[in-house]
Amino acid sequence: MPPTNSCEVLTDEDSGDEDVVDVNNLPAAQLRAEAELFAHNSDNEWEDEDKIPLSELRKGLLSKRHYDEIKKKTYKWEKFDIKNARLETEWPNFVLPSNNLSPIQLFENFFEKEIIDMFVFYTNNYAASKNKRSDITPEEIKVFFGILLLSGYVSVPRRRMFWENSSDCHNNIVSNSMSRNRFEHILSNIHCCDNNNLDKNDRFAKVRPFFDKINSRFLDFAPIDEFHCVDEAMVPYFGRHGCKQFIRGKPLRYGYKLWVGASAIGYINWYEPYQGAKSEIKDCYKNLGLVPSVVLEYTDVLRSKLQLP
Structure with a gap:
C-alpha cells in the first residue's frame, strides 16, 4: 500500500516528476479512492438488481430509446408507377369571376x-x-x-x-x-367567436371561425392552375403567445408559422396555422406524420374545389 502522505503537505500533487507517468507517483488519496468495475455478463443475468453497474443500466436505456426512435421512423415503401392524373382528369367547366374590379x-x-x-x-x-x-x-x-x-x-x-x-x-x-x-x-x-364556447385543444380557437370562412372565400375565387406549392410562411409577431415561432436564418424570424397552399402565380388557396404538437391532423393521415399530412390535406382541399374523387 502507498504511504499515507508521500507528498508531504501537497497531497494533491504527484510524488515524482510530472513528466513521468507512473502509478508509483500518484498520491495516496487517489490510489485509495473507490473505483467502479466494468464487467460483462454473458448471460446478462445478475444475482441482485442492486449489483448491476450503472453503466449497464444506462446502456440498456440508450439502446431502448434508440430502438424506439428507429421504430417510429420506419416506413414500408411500395414500388409502383405513379399514374399520370393530368391525362386522366377531366377538368370541369368553371366560370371564374372577373378580375377587373375596384x-x-x-x-x-x-x-x-x-x-x-x-x-x-x-x-x-x-x-x-x-x-x-x-x-x-x-x-x-x-x-x-x-x-x-x-x-x-x-x-x-x-x-x-x-x-x-x-x-x-x-x-x-x-x-x-x-x-x-x-x-x-x-x-x-374585436371578436369573431364566443369566448364561452372555445375548443380547448385549438390554440387558435378565438380566430378559427374567421380562418375557416376566409379559406372558403379563397377557394371561391381561386384560379384553376395545374401547378401548386405547399410551404411555410411567417406572419411577423413579437408579442407573447404559445404558438409564436423562432426560425433561425429566416427574413422574419419571430412570428406565427402558417402552412400555405398556393398556386404557381402566388394566389393563396388555403392556409393552416402551425400549433406544434397540437396541430390538427386528420385521423387518416396521423400515421404519416405532420408534413405529409399537410400536403395531403391541401390535395383534399383542391379535390373538393374541383369536385374530384
Missing part, C-alpha cells in the same frame, strides 16, 4: 357580408359583457379593417399618430373616417 369590390369579395356580420355580432356581444357600448355597425367594422390595412402600408411608430395634428404624420383619410377613441374602442373589443 379595390373596394375586391375587399368585399373576401370580407363578405357574412364575415362582417360575424364580427359585428360577437364584438358587440363582448363589449356588452364588459359593460361597454355595444352599438358597433357593419360600416364601422369595414372602416376599422380599412385602417388596419392602411397601417400596413403607411407605417408610423404609434398608431395614434394618424390622428395627431402634426403635418408629417397626420392622415386625413383615417381621421375623417373614424375618430381615434372609436377606433380604440373597436380594437379593444
Whole structure:
C-alpha cells in the first residue's frame, strides 16, 4: 500500500516528476479512492438488481430509446408507377369571376357580408359583457379593417399618430373616417367567436371561425392552375403567445408559422396555422406524420374545389 502522505503537505500533487507517468507517483488519496468495475455478463443475468453497474443500466436505456426512435421512423415503401392524373382528369367547366374590379369590390369579395356580420355580432356581444357600448355597425367594422390595412402600408411608430395634428404624420383619410377613441374602442373589443364556447385543444380557437370562412372565400375565387406549392410562411409577431415561432436564418424570424397552399402565380388557396404538437391532423393521415399530412390535406382541399374523387 502507498504511504499515507508521500507528498508531504501537497497531497494533491504527484510524488515524482510530472513528466513521468507512473502509478508509483500518484498520491495516496487517489490510489485509495473507490473505483467502479466494468464487467460483462454473458448471460446478462445478475444475482441482485442492486449489483448491476450503472453503466449497464444506462446502456440498456440508450439502446431502448434508440430502438424506439428507429421504430417510429420506419416506413414500408411500395414500388409502383405513379399514374399520370393530368391525362386522366377531366377538368370541369368553371366560370371564374372577373378580375377587373375596384379595390373596394375586391375587399368585399373576401370580407363578405357574412364575415362582417360575424364580427359585428360577437364584438358587440363582448363589449356588452364588459359593460361597454355595444352599438358597433357593419360600416364601422369595414372602416376599422380599412385602417388596419392602411397601417400596413403607411407605417408610423404609434398608431395614434394618424390622428395627431402634426403635418408629417397626420392622415386625413383615417381621421375623417373614424375618430381615434372609436377606433380604440373597436380594437379593444374585436371578436369573431364566443369566448364561452372555445375548443380547448385549438390554440387558435378565438380566430378559427374567421380562418375557416376566409379559406372558403379563397377557394371561391381561386384560379384553376395545374401547378401548386405547399410551404411555410411567417406572419411577423413579437408579442407573447404559445404558438409564436423562432426560425433561425429566416427574413422574419419571430412570428406565427402558417402552412400555405398556393398556386404557381402566388394566389393563396388555403392556409393552416402551425400549433406544434397540437396541430390538427386528420385521423387518416396521423400515421404519416405532420408534413405529409399537410400536403395531403391541401390535395383534399383542391379535390373538393374541383369536385374530384
